[in-house]
Amino acid sequence: xxxxxxxxxxxxxxxxxxxxxxxxxxxxxxxxxxxxxxxxxxxxxxxxxxxxxxxxxxxxxxxxxxxxxxxxxxxxxxxxxxxxxxxxxxxxxxxxxxxxxxxxxxxxxxxxxxxxxxxxxxxxxxxxxxxxxxxxxxxxxxxxxxxxxxxxxxxxxxxxxxxxxxxxxxxxxxxxxxxxxxxxxxxxxxxxxxxxxxxxxxxxxxxxxxxxxxxxxxxxxxxxxxxxxxxxxxxxxxxxxxxxxxxxxxxxxxxxxxxxxxxxxxxxxxxxxxxxxxxxxxxxxxxxxxxxxxxxxxxxxxxxxxxxxxxxxxxxxxxxxxxxxxxxxxxxxxxxxxxxxxxxxxxxxxxxxxxxxxxxxxxxxxxxx
Numbered sequence: 001x002x003x004x005x006x007x008x009x010x011x012x013x014x015x016x017x018x019x020x021x022x023x024x025x026x027x028x029x030x031x032x033x034x035x036x037x038x039x040x041x042x043x044x045x046x047x048x049x050x051x052x053x054x055x056x057x058x059x060x061x062x063x064x065x066x067x068x069x070x071x072x073x074x075x076x077x078x079x080x081x082x083x084x085x086x087x088x089x090x091x092x093x094x095x096x097x098x099x100x101x102x103x104x105x106x107x108x109x110x111x112x113x114x115x116x117x118x119x120x121x122x123x124x125x126x127x128x129x130x131x132x133x134x135x136x137x138x139x140x141x142x143x144x145x146x147x148x149x150x151x152x153x154x155x156x157x158x159x160x161x162x163x164x165x166x167x168x169x170x171x172x173x174x175x176x177x178x179x180x181x182x183x184x185x186x187x188x189x190x191x192x193x194x195x196x197x198x199x200x201x202x203x204x205x206x207x208x209x210x211x212x213x214x215x216x217x218x219x220x221x222x223x224x225x226x227x228x229x230x231x232x233x234x235x236x237x238x239x240x241x242x243x244x245x246x247x248x249x250x251x252x253x254x255x256x257x258x259x260x261x262x263x264x265x266x267x268x269x270x271x272x273x274x275x276x277x278x279x280x281x282x283x284x285x286x287x288x289x290x291x292x293x294x295x296x297x298x299x300x301x302x303x304x305x306x307x308x309x310x311x312x313x314x315x316x317x318x319x320x321x322x323x324x325x326x327x328x329x330x331x332x333x334x335x336x337x338x339x340x341x342x343x344x345x346x347x348x349x350x351x352x353x354x355x356x357x358x359x360x361x362x363x364x365x366x367x368x369x
Contacts, residue, residue, distance in 0.1 A: 075239035088222040091200040121197035136190035142180035147192035
């Protein structure tokens with residue numbers, strides 16, 4: 001369903017109740033992420049950092065965002081630079097800016113609990129600007145496709161933090177099945193959500209300490225931001241930044257440093273890595289089986305969606321997505337299949353092969369990417 005010019009986050013394929021004053025219709029993951037901020041962050045204080053090529057599509061999907069609120073990357077340089085660019089822009093506008101980093105790949109419910117936990121994250125940073133706050137999801141199974149966060153001692157002195165906020169012991173990236181099972185059984189680990197709250201200037205300082213090449217380039221961009229050479233500098237410098245995730249570049253070294261002896265650093269300069277536990281439903285819509293979880297099953301466990309018709313006879317636990325209006329997909333005696341029909345492509349595979357879909361991406365015709 002997704003293509004180079006039509007990323008997953010912009011596909012209107014999630015059925016959810018309509019926002020107040022709007023008629024019900026499928027919405028994009030990006031629109032859902034924006035809706036989660038109602039009552040937490042004002043519209044004028046929301047930004048989207050994305051590929052520059054998606055600017056027009058985003059403006060069409062979320063018309064209340066102005067051009068200034070969309071930070072267009074001229075090249076993909078992974079999460080640390082996307083976050084660093086945002087931090088550089090916000091810190092220039094307000095030296096005391098505190099911001100949350102949210103991804104647009106997820107369905108998170110209940111939204112009220114999400115907002116309460118996010119508000120706690122803001123209050124933790126307002127209480128101590130040296131804190132780097134991440135959010136961890138209480139695991140429901142021993143997933144091997146997620147990173148994990150190990151919780152340490154509770155954070156004290158902030159209302160509501162005692163049982164929800166903890167110092168981070170360590171991050172573990174995508175463990176094997178045995179370790180994942182042990183982590184979940186211990187009760188001390190949670191999934192790393194990839195969502196954060198921090199002070200913009202503190203994040204930039206951490207970037208200077210742990211990834212100075214990125215920091216140096218972003219400071220060149222910040223120096224001319226909003227001026228004549230802003231676009232030219234962004235397009236020249238940003239693609240040269242080292243491509244690396246924020247977990248590897250900042251969060252892991254910051255956590256190690258927080259547990260190491262001070263080595264002459266003053267208490268005021270020390271970073272504190274904390275996590276807020278989110279005990280809610282967190283669905284990473286990164287595979288067809290995970291998308292199936294957003295749909296209601298019939299009595300045989302089949303799940304269907306799309307404008308086209310689907311007929312299932314003697315079938316069990318199938319997912320059928322038929323996006324072609326006027327087109328019918330019929331399955332007889334099929335079990336545990338995934339069938340996806342769009343205007344220009346058809347996918348058929350056993351559910352058990354869903355994690356191997358990248359093998360197909362490697363050989364599929366370029367026009368479908």
